[in-house]
Amino acid sequence: MWARLDAVDTGQGPVIGRRGSQPKGVARRQEILDRAIEVFRARGADGTSLRKIAEAIGVSHAALLHYFDSREQLLVAVYAHAEAQRGATTTPSGPPGIDTMIDAAIANVEVPGLVQLYTTLLAASLEAGSEVGREYFSTRFDRLRAELSASFRRQQEEGSIRGDVDADHLAALLIAASDGLQIQWLLEPSIELTDTLRTFGALLQR
Numbered sequence: 001m002w003a004r005l006d007a008v009d010t011g012q013g014p015v016i017g018r019r020g021s022q023p024k025g026v027a028r029r030q031e032i033l034d035r036a037i038e039v040f041r042a043r044g045a046d047g048t049s050l051r052k053i054a055e056a057i058g059v060s061h062a063a064l065l066h067y068f069d070s071r072e073q074l075l076v077a078v079y080a081h082a083e084a085q086r087g088a089t090t091t092p093s094g095p096p097g098i099d100t101m102i103d104a105a106i107a108n109v110e111v112p113g114l115v116q117l118y119t120t121l122l123a124a125s126l127e128a129g130s131e132v133g134r135e136y137f138s139t140r141f142d143r144l145r146a147e148l149s150a151s152f153r154r155q156q157e158e159g160s161i162r163g164d165v166d167a168d169h170l171a172a173l174l175i176a177a178s179d180g181l182q183i184q185w186l187l188e189p190s191i192e193l194t195d196t197l198r199t200f201g202a203l204l205q206r
Contacts, residue, residue: 015077016073016080016132016136017029017067017068017069017073017074018066018067028063029067032059032067033077033078034081035057035059036057036074037078037082037114039053039056040078040082040113040114041082041114049071050065050070053071070132072130072132072133073132075117075120075121076132076133076136079114079117079121080136082114096151097148097151097155097201098174098198098200101174101178102193102198105194105197109185112186115182115186116186118182119183119186121133121137122137122179125137141175144171145168145175146171147171148170148171148174148175149167149171150167152167153167159206160206161206162204165204173200177197178197
């Protein structure tokens with residue numbers, strides 16, 4: 001969850017659902033996603049049907065079905081859109097790594113609904129018939145591991161972090177740590193996300 005490496009639905013990656021064939025349709029789809037982000041920002045997916053989601057964001061059920069075939073497709077598109085927006089409006093403080101995760105964690109605690117949405121979608125992607133979620137998260141984790149692994153290798157070559165641990169393993173462990181902390185934080189908001197992630201970084205020091 002924590003890293004801002006998604007580029008879906010911004011013209012830089014595959015579109016989840018249908019984009020719309022005309023500029024007006026593209027703008028309408030963007031408006032729907034923007035409204036949905038505000039709803040989920042406050043309360044998460046909350047187990048509601050596609051029809052109930054349409055009511056909550058103030059559009060018709062038919063309007064949602066014009067762009068999205070299912071509730072899962074809409075929810076994955078909403079999360080991807082929110083991540084892409086964040087990536088477009090923030091500047092990373094350094095190369096992908098511990099600091100990237102900390103920056104994203106600080107931002108995420110301000111939007112618990114989206115943290116809940118991410119966790120719900122990730123769990124649902126493991127279920128049979130969840131092709132949209134499985135493809136999205138598999139691609140996302142592949143990209144995130146690759147970004148982090150490359151960054152860790154560069155830092156090992158520079159001597160800024162310990163070099164006796166495999167960079168690919170470090171990347172996978174950091175993702176697991178941040179996602180696991182996210183679940184703990186949803187259950188107990190007093191969990192110190194940033195300090196705990198800094199502890200992970202301290203373990204990498206030479």
